[in-house]
Amino acid sequence: MSGGGFNLQTHTAVTGLKRKKPSGESGFCWEVQTQRGVVKARRVVLATNGYTAAVWPRFQGVVVPLRGQVTAQRPGKAMPAGGCLPTTYSFIYERGYEYMVARPQGSRFAGDIVMGGGLVRAPDDGLMEFGTTDDSVVNEDISEYLRETTGRYFGPDWGEDHPEGRVRSEWTGIMGFSPDGLPFVGEVPGENGLWASCSFQGHGMVLCWMCAKALVDMMEGRDDEELGEWFPDVFRITEERLAKRFQGRLY
Ligand SMILES: Cc1cc2nc3c(=O)[nH]c(=O)nc-3n(C[C@H](O)[C@H](O)[C@H](O)COP(=O)(O)OP(=O)(O)OC[C@H]3O[C@@H](n4cnc5c(N)ncnc54)[C@H](O)[C@@H]3O)c2cc1C
Structure with missing residues (x-):
């Protein structure tokens, strides 16, 4: 499905994600390998919840299905x-x-x-x-x-x-579970252009909508006081949180 610059590829698994040197004026630095070919992008969002580590292995042991x-x-x-x-x-x-x-x-x-x-x-x-x-x-x-x-x-x-x-x-x-029982929302530290909103435990129906809104605000440069008023800082992706390993469900 496509229109207005929007193109949705359903039933299309991502099989690999690579960071490349930005090429030409487009500045594309990510290559998303799919079953139907490669998508190049400046920014990629991991909205893959419990499956996130399969796409970006740094989440292995951090977001556990x-x-x-x-x-x-x-x-x-x-x-x-x-x-x-x-x-x-x-x-x-x-x-x-x-x-x-x-x-x-x-x-x-x-x-x-x-x-x-x-x-x-x-x-x-x-x-x-x-x-x-x-x-x-x-x-x-x-x-x-x-x-x-x-x-x-x-x-x-x-x-x-x-x-x-x-x-x-x-x-x-x-479901996707994290070591501290909280979602991961924001840019992946050290990975310019790779963003995520994932790991909602058993509570994604009530969390994922506003986490998506917060993520878009961050991506569009609106990571400001207003966002700080309602979006919990503890949901942000940090090196420290990524360094923790899942030890079991907290609740
Ligand atoms: C049994 C159960 C009960 C739940 N009960 C509640 C509840 O009572 N209240 C509540 O708030 N929440 C509940 N949840 C949690 C809630 O359903 C999830 O947190 C929510 O669906 C997360 O939404 P999401 O879009 O982030 O992830 P998902 O709905 O998991 O979507 C992730 C998507 O990523 C796609 N994907 C994964 N890997 C790839 C890949 N390599 N390439 C392309 N696509 C990929 C998947 O196909 C999937 O469509 C429950 C979940 C389960 C399983």
């Missing part, structure tokens, strides 16, 4: 039709957590209970889920655990399972 798992469950027969929970819930225990969201009234599959988490219920506290980027499969131990959570949390209010079965759907996705 972690596979998360979710189920969508048809409500049991004793549950009110069309949704019953006005808010979302988190169940936090010593080493882990689950979260629960009911599909709201008027939405597709209203009343379905979406349960995610359960990582530590897999063997070795879910160790095998760290460092994996394969979101085409689910972890059977976590599936089994998540499936049981609704009956347990709702108790008799759940009732018999829906005749079509409890689990409507389940899937995995890849």
Whole structure:
């Protein structure tokens, strides 16, 4: 897709990124290798979250992929039709957590209970889920655990399972975790023209929009007092933060 100077190449993996000496008047100094050819650019943004180290190896051990798992469950027969929970819930225990969201009234599959988490219920506290980027499969131990959570949390209010079965759907996705539990936003130190906004842990839906806005402000030379008023400095990429190695989830 292209237009107005904008060109979007979907389903096109970046297979390599190289810094070159700036060439000619264009000043292109980055070469992005893709499955469909090379893109030359003055500036490159890594918006690759948990996969960032695959594109720029300096993030290896700094932004670590972690596979998360979710189920969508048809409500049991004793549950009110069309949704019953006005808010979302988190169940936090010593080493882990689950979260629960009911599909709201008027939405597709209203009343379905979406349960995610359960990582530590897999063997070795879910160790095998760290460092994996394969979101085409689910972890059977976590599936089994998540499936049981609704009956347990709702108790008799759940009732018999829906005749079509409890689990409507389940899937995995890849998150990006950092040593200090914070995103990386800004120019990569020492790499003129290489920018990043990544590593949102399990909270990217609430963070990535404004991090993108902050990144654009920085790239466009608006890294000023106004940005400082709302954008947390601790999200900025620094040598010190890049030198730390991931030791485990902080939450
Ligand atoms: C199971 C699960 C539950 C979550 N729950 C919540 C929640 O409740 N609340 C919340 O706020 N957040 C939640 N998140 C986190 C949130 O989904 C992410 O933080 C958010 O999607 C990050 O957005 P992003 O665009 O930075 O990265 P992503 O959505 O991961 O996008 C990265 C993109 O980069 C592309 N990419 C990677 N490598 C390459 C390459 N080499 N070449 C080309 N493209 C590449 C990928 O295909 C992908 O499209 C959850 C995530 C998961 C997996």
